[in-house]
Structure formats: C-alpha cells, structure tokens
Amino acid sequence: MENKDKIFVFGHKNPDTDSICSSVVMANLRAKLGENVEAVRLGELNKETSFAFKHFNIEPPRLLDKLEDGSNVIMVDHNEFAQSADNIENANIKMLVDHHRVADFKTSEPVYMFSEPVGCTGTILYRLYNMNGVEIDKNTASLMLSSIISDTLLFKSPTCTEDDIKAAEALQKIAGIDVNEYGLEMLKAGTDLDDLTEDQLVSLDAKEFNSGDVKFKIAQINTVSIPDVLRRQDKIEEAINKVIKDENLDLFVFAITDILNSNSELIALGKRTDIVEKTYKLENNRAFAEGMVSRKKQILPMVTDNI
Numbered sequence: 001m002e003n004k005d006k007i008f009v010f011g012h013k014n015p016d017t018d019s020i021c022s023s024v025v026m027a028n029l030r031a032k033l034g035e036n037v038e039a040v041r042l043g044e045l046n047k048e049t050s051f052a053f054k055h056f057n058i059e060p061p062r063l064l065d066k067l068e069d070g071s072n073v074i075m076v077d078h079n080e081f082a083q084s085a086d087n088i089e090n091a092n093i094k095m096l097v098d099h100h101r102v103a104d105f106k107t108s109e110p111v112y113m114f115s116e117p118v119g120c121t122g123t124i125l126y127r128l129y130n131m132n133g134v135e136i137d138k139n140t141a142s143l144m145l146s147s148i149i150s151d152t153l154l155f156k157s158p159t160c161t162e163d164d165i166k167a168a169e170a171l172q173k174i175a176g177i178d179v180n181e182y183g184l185e186m187l188k189a190g191t192d193l194d195d196l197t198e199d200q201l202v203s204l205d206a207k208e209f210n211s212g213d214v215k216f217k218i219a220q221i222n223t224v225s226i227p228d229v230l231r232r233q234d235k236i237e238e239a240i241n242k243v244i245k246d247e248n249l250d251l252f253v254f255a256i257t258d259i260l261n262s263n264s265e266l267i268a269l270g271k272r273t274d275i276v277e278k279t280y281k282l283e284n285n286r287a288f289a290e291g292m293v294s295r296k297k298q299i300l301p302m303v304t305d306n307i
Ligand code: MG
Pocket: 012, 016, 018, 019, 077
C-alpha cells in the first residue's frame, strides 16, 4: 500500500514542457526539504518535452492513472480544476505553484500558494529554490531552463518578464548550455506534427475553461509553417467538431502558432463563434491573428472579454 503521507506533484492535463519539468523540479525541491513526494504526469509527453528529457538523459515522471480520495497533492502550472486530475475535488491540496489566472480553485484546508504573473512556473521554482537555500544542480537547471524556453517561446512571447530572463541567465550558467541554440532545437522538435492524427493534434495542448455559462476549449500547436497545417483543415475541423459534441462545448478555438514569426491562425468552431467574431472576422471558420502567440495573455482574454 502506498504511504498515505506521500505527496503527488503534477501539472495540467495534456501536459506541456513546463508542466512536466516543473513537476520534477518541485518534487526534487520538496524531497530535499525532507518530504515524501513523487512527480507524476496527467498525460503523454509531447515531442518537445520528450526531446528535452532525452537531451539531458533524465527519466520523465510516470503517468498517474487514478487520484484516490484524500490524496496529498501539489499542483504546478495550473489551478483550474477543469484542467487537473479527475477527482481533484476530493484531494488534499497542500500547495500550488502557478502563473495562470486563478479560477474555480478551492480547497477545504489552508494552502500554500505561490502564484506570480511571470512567464513560466520554472521561474517561480527558481525563486523557491533560492528562498529555501536549496542548491540547483545541473539537471534541475536544465529542466527549469527548458520550461522557460517553452513557455516564453525563447523569450519572444508577451508573457515573458524580466524575472524569466534573469532566471534563464542564471540557469544557463549552471546547466552549461547555450540557451538560444538548445532552445531553438527544443522548440523545433515540438513542431514535428506530421505523424500525429487530427484527433491528436487538437488535444495535444488543449485546455478547458469556463466563463459565465460558456464552456470552451482553447488548443494550441506550434509550427514553423501555418500553410502546412492548414492543408489538414478539413480533417482538423472534423476532429474539433467531434470534441465539441462529445464534451458539450460551446466553443473551440484552435490556434496554429508560427513560432518563427510570432503569429497565429485561429480556427473557431461551435455554436458561440460569435464571441471570437467580436474581434476577428472568420472566413472559412478561420482568421489570421497577427502577433498573437499566448493563450494565457492574448487568446483567453480575447474570448472572456467578449463573453
Ligand atoms: Mg503549461
């Protein structure tokens, strides 16, 4: 039987590099502070994240298949229950480390919350290591750096702050890697989408949100060629419509983000596309969004402000 004091550390469903790396980095920190912790993940690794773990020869966390009632957990890189483990409502949330809007988050016991409007959970963890006087080893630095590169798109996203840049500068020295060279390689690994089915494409980095009585999803994929992805538009739409039906969504926004030129093409489907049309005129269910790369800071507010 598993020790009932064990604390599970995990990021959001459809995990990205920050969610996976920050789970491992946070688990290392809590372990060094004497706690019984295990980093776990709530979904498959994407190609970008796999690239990072292989590059540094680090074992990724195991998949958590079921969260038992009363399990002790630390949530990183998310706080909305719709994006968390099934049964999170009945978990004992000990701590939260996150950099997103706070919504639908509730606990029965007091909780440590480290929430900052920075570009990446890794940046907050960098501060937590320093606050606790815990030394950052090479592997930990490499994972934190991978988180920062991923979430800030190599410092180009409008979510990137001075804190993220300073943390990355310090971490790159410990990790002993050239952040720009490694970063571009890692981001490019994540744009290899050819062998993914359309069902996989639309769920790879999808997040569910609720605002008012509107239930919606925003999914995002990174590419170096928007036209390449748009060649699959018909099948992508089929896959999106299936999700809308199965999950009873009002709206699905699929952002195809060009990481080299920092723009996105949006595909919007569902009965509430009028929300998106308050900002973008949709033609053939899609619109070009110049300069839009951040779900958190650009796409999500665009939707919620229009509801
Ligand atoms: Mg994330």
